[in-house]
Amino acid sequence: MNAPVPPFDPLGLPVTSSFLYALSYLTLTLHFVAMQFTVGGAILMLLCWRRQPGIARFFGTGLPLGFSYLVTFGIPPLLFLQTVYGQFFYSSSVLVGAYWISVIPLVIVGYGASYWHRMNRDARPRHQDVVVAIIVAALLIVGFIFVNNLALSLRPDLWLRHYAAYPSGNTLTHGEPTLYARYLLFVVPALFTSGMALVLRASYLRHRAATTAARKEAETSHTVGLRAMVVATGLEAMAAGWFWIVIPDAIRGAFAEGGALSMLAVAGVLLGVGALLAAWQSRGRSGMGLAVLAAHLLVGAVACLVIVRDLLRQLYLEPYFEAAKTPVLPQWGMFAAFLTVMLIGVVFLAILTEQTIRGLVGAADGAGGANDGKPAGRPRPAPRRTRAGHRRPGQRPASLGKQ
């Protein structure tokens, strides 16, 4: 192949590539879920701005955290991507360098605007919809730049011509035929995931709230959430069809052959449909079980599609690179240190988070209203629940719906 693919780094792989793939899949799944919640949430916020203010407020409260974790969970997949595919990723990044670096100010603008909205929406309600539109625009542009760069990283045959024409990296690629279908395949699921967030919210409201207003808000949340999921499913099917048409014959053939690629793709679709059906069925139920099951199925679907995405990358880059043949100059000690730190960190954070959330819920119950970062009265211990999850007589409802 006549393409200027750089040689693999002289330090080789630090551990067998399968470990790096596994870590990448795990963290990229978390990144995608956070990204989809944030992007879809911002879009739904804009769409619901006038008619469903409770939903806009819910996403307005969650968006800064969504941004925060989409960035945080985005770091390790990029780290492991660079460890295995650095020679492709760095090259394509330079080719679109001006756009790639503009991701940083765009994210600062979107993330900063999400905090600005949350902190000022009550004091300065005018033009907040414009702020939300800025957040949506920033997220969609950043998404397109990411997809553009990563699509270009799969096409070393396009690199030299692109670099000779635009050495300043001031032009995105449009030569990759799957580009726009690929973009839709990443953006549309955001509506699905944010719809799922609304279904979960509705389920939580129904589970805890007793007031008519809260039940009504739950109903609205469920309706909008399901609608978003159904629309996203239809659009995703169309985007997948478009992608199927424009991918190279060899890749299509690999899908048709069966094996891990097609099985995981089918599993991803089935899990997604399962999530939709479970979300649908959770309507009107007082328990949260079905909604939580739906959310888990969704995460499973995302995980399957993350692996499919990487298998496709391996197929695209097969003529240039095979990770399995790359020399490993092991750093097992550091790898073990990382796993240990990660395990301790996750347990530590899980305990702290569980305790703090318990206190927050208790305080919200005590105050009889959502605190949303505002003073919520004297903290009270978390309310005890019966085994069936029903409120005890006289127990006051939470009001997450007001957030």
Added chain:
Amino acid sequence: MNYPVWDVPGIGAGLIVAIIAILHVLVSHIAVGGGAFLFLAELWARRQPDKDRIRAWLKRYVTFFLVYTTVFGAITGVGIWFSIQLASPEATSLLIHQFVFAWAIEWVAFLGELTVLYLYYYGWDSNSEPRQIFLAGAYFGIAWISLVVINGILTFMLTPGDWTLDNRDIAAGFLNPGYFSALSLRTMVMFLLAGLSAFVVAARVDDDQLKARIVRFASYWVLPAAVLIPVFSYLFWSRLPAFSVKLATDGVVGLAGGKLEVMSRAIWLAGLTGSLVLLGTLTFLLRPRALTLGAAIAMLGTAQIGIAGAEFFREMARKPYVVYGVLYSNSLWVRDATPAKLREPFLSRARWHPDPPALTRERGEWIYRLQCASCHTRDGYRSLTARTEQWTPEFGFQWLETMDANGVMPPFQGDAEDRAALVAYLLSLRGKTIDPTEIVRTAPPSPRAPSAEVKP
């Protein structure tokens, strides 16, 4: 040579890295030092008779702290990573492959500090007193661990010590000669910046008596650190490579005459801004009403300028390498800089060019792009038009051959035709039309001077 060079007109890729890094260093050090401040301020507030008022102020501080560090600090941190990929992919690849799990550990710390900060902030009204104090302390501990980790990678680039490409000794590279002095220095800087960031929020306190107490508490963070920073700076200085020290103290004769004294200027800048911060803090301590929002921001701005000086010094001290003694700033591996390889026609070894004809300005432009553009621009930052103003074709042709002799430039890669093409291109930037063939034809034969062999 293995990667394309991001050819940014006017400012250059290196300056983009520097701008993002300078902005990030201020906020990232506040993010760590501010954690210690929160922890001790929580303890302090709870011993005061008016603890609710002080905690109300502390809530304002933590709101500023949360938004500023998570939005601007975290994203500019990612920005450094993005920009170094573009400015020096070869070096980034080296760092990633050597320190991938150190970076991954730092990510766990980052995830931890972020989550703990949210638990602290959003649980402000519902967390018990001991829990809130524990969370503040945990935040600081975790944030400092992230500094401990990233400091090893940063100092590795300037003082890799006994690490080599062959031994790949991660302990030697991480705990390198500059590690502990830099860690101590950064720890002091973060305490100082924590105090300065507290001034910004304290400036809005209306009650003079309360303001005076907060200013006094914040000053205790600035004053000892401001005194100790020069001590740790000296320790850092004592661990620098000998040639970096020489470069800083003596300066180097530049291309266009004069001396390259930017490093000594950077030292002066850091010293001057440090003194101003000290004087400003003493003023606030003696006259708390002098602390206005403008004055507090000016103090942070002064610190930002000082950090800019220090960061430029650190970057310049690495000249001409990006990883000292291992990889030149234009991505030439030191191990590949043998006389025989250096004399080969450059584009036959480079990957990223459309194979322009020999002895043309077009070929010269591609040589410029692949060898020079990672540090220089044509007519902006580190302008080559300005630096070659006094050049004749003959001088340029000969100078390129020994340009590494003064120790601040990498060796030229390529044969006589490459040098002639580059000279013709550089002179064409000032409107001069020179035929590269003519340069080669009229040039006296000059055996390549041996490389300066600047050893770290």
